[in-house]
Amino acid sequence: MRIKDVYAVYAVGAGPVVKAVDGVSLSVAEGEVLGIAGESGCGKSTLAAVISLTARPPLYIKGGEIELDGRVIQLSEQTKASPDWHGRMVALLPQRALNSLNPTARIRDFVVDVMQAHNAALPRQEVIARARERLEQLSLPAWALDSYPHQLSGGMRQRVVAAVSTLLDPKVLIADEPTSALDVSSQKQLVTLLKALLERKFISRIIFITHDIPVLSNIADRIAVMYAGKVVEVGETEQIVKAPQHPYTSALIKATLDPEPAVRQQRIEGIPGAPPDLRRPPSGCRFHPRCPLVMEHCTRDEPPVVGTPDRFAACWWVAEHSLDEEVLGGTR
Numbered sequence: 001m002r003i004k005d006v007y008a009v010y011a012v013g014a015g016p017v018v019k020a021v022d023g024v025s026l027s028v029a030e031g032e033v034l035g036i037a038g039e040s041g042c043g044k045s046t047l048a049a050v051i052s053l054t055a056r057p058p059l060y061i062k063g064g065e066i067e068l069d070g071r072v073i074q075l076s077e078q079t080k081a082s083p084d085w086h087g088r089m090v091a092l093l094p095q096r097a098l099n100s101l102n103p104t105a106r107i108r109d110f111v112v113d114v115m116q117a118h119n120a121a122l123p124r125q126e127v128i129a130r131a132r133e134r135l136e137q138l139s140l141p142a143w144a145l146d147s148y149p150h151q152l153s154g155g156m157r158q159r160v161v162a163a164v165s166t167l168l169d170p171k172v173l174i175a176d177e178p179t180s181a182l183d184v185s186s187q188k189q190l191v192t193l194l195k196a197l198l199e200r201k202f203i204s205r206i207i208f209i210t211h212d213i214p215v216l217s218n219i220a221d222r223i224a225v226m227y228a229g230k231v232v233e234v235g236e237t238e239q240i241v242k243a244p245q246h247p248y249t250s251a252l253i254k255a256t257l258d259p260e261p262a263v264r265q266q267r268i269e270g271i272p273g274a275p276p277d278l279r280r281p282p283s284g285c286r287f288h289p290r291c292p293l294v295m296e297h298c299t300r301d302e303p304p305v306v307g308t309p310d311r312f313a314a315c316w317w318v319a320e321h322s323l324d325e326e327v328l329g330g331t332r
């Protein structure tokens, strides 16, 4: 899967537009988990809405391209999802599974509704049998299908929604902050389930969106770090976690609590300042008002992208040093 030069804005009336996704290009190989990390408002969930073709006003897609298993989609405000896009090509696992479930309907009714939306001719009993088999294959209790959402714990709800929303074996699962509302042990169970979906080839690749780098350490093969609508660094997970190059990546890692006993005693350092107002983003590097390494030209000129498509950082400081040096230091 490849996305290229994706632009999307929020716009209300005649007011200034918010450039929420500003020229993002990324790729995800078959069998790969790509993590997308960044603070709230960096554009990662907006990017999920664009890729899943679920953008609704005030969010408008302004351009870009998606290529997925040989199918190429040119993006614009008019782009509509084909009937098989949701479910067969892309599945979306939202942050709060409860919000996607009808509290007055049993889980099996939700599954039937979703599956019959894709194929109205599918018999109800066949859908339920397929869902039951999928839950058993993933070592989840089949009785969950007979429950109402409130009868399941938050973690179980999230796992069941992940299992049944991928019944059509989609090419990509976009998991948007799926662990944010879960406790640590439920987070681990969900990560284990997502890995099982991939290993059993029920899905072909995962885009996992979170602000939580320690969670990504457990599941992502590569990580893309977003700041203020742009991708500022990409690398393999170990490269990003142990040898971050971009000052924002380094700050983001230092600002995150890792629950593992060996590291949880470390001090957390907040990132000074606040994310910029994307109606009027800063000139030059958008991180410059918060960056400890800011130089005069950072405030004026867009930073260059240094490296290869698989390992790069967009930063003047990195451009003037070596990408191979562990210049910003590992934090774990």
Ligand code: SF4
Residues within 6 Å of the ligand: 246, 247, 248, 285, 286, 287, 288, 291, 292, 293, 294, 295, 298, 303, 314, 315, 316, 317, 318
């Ligand atoms: S371009 Fe300059 S301001 Fe931006 S992250 Fe790099 S050093 Fe900091």
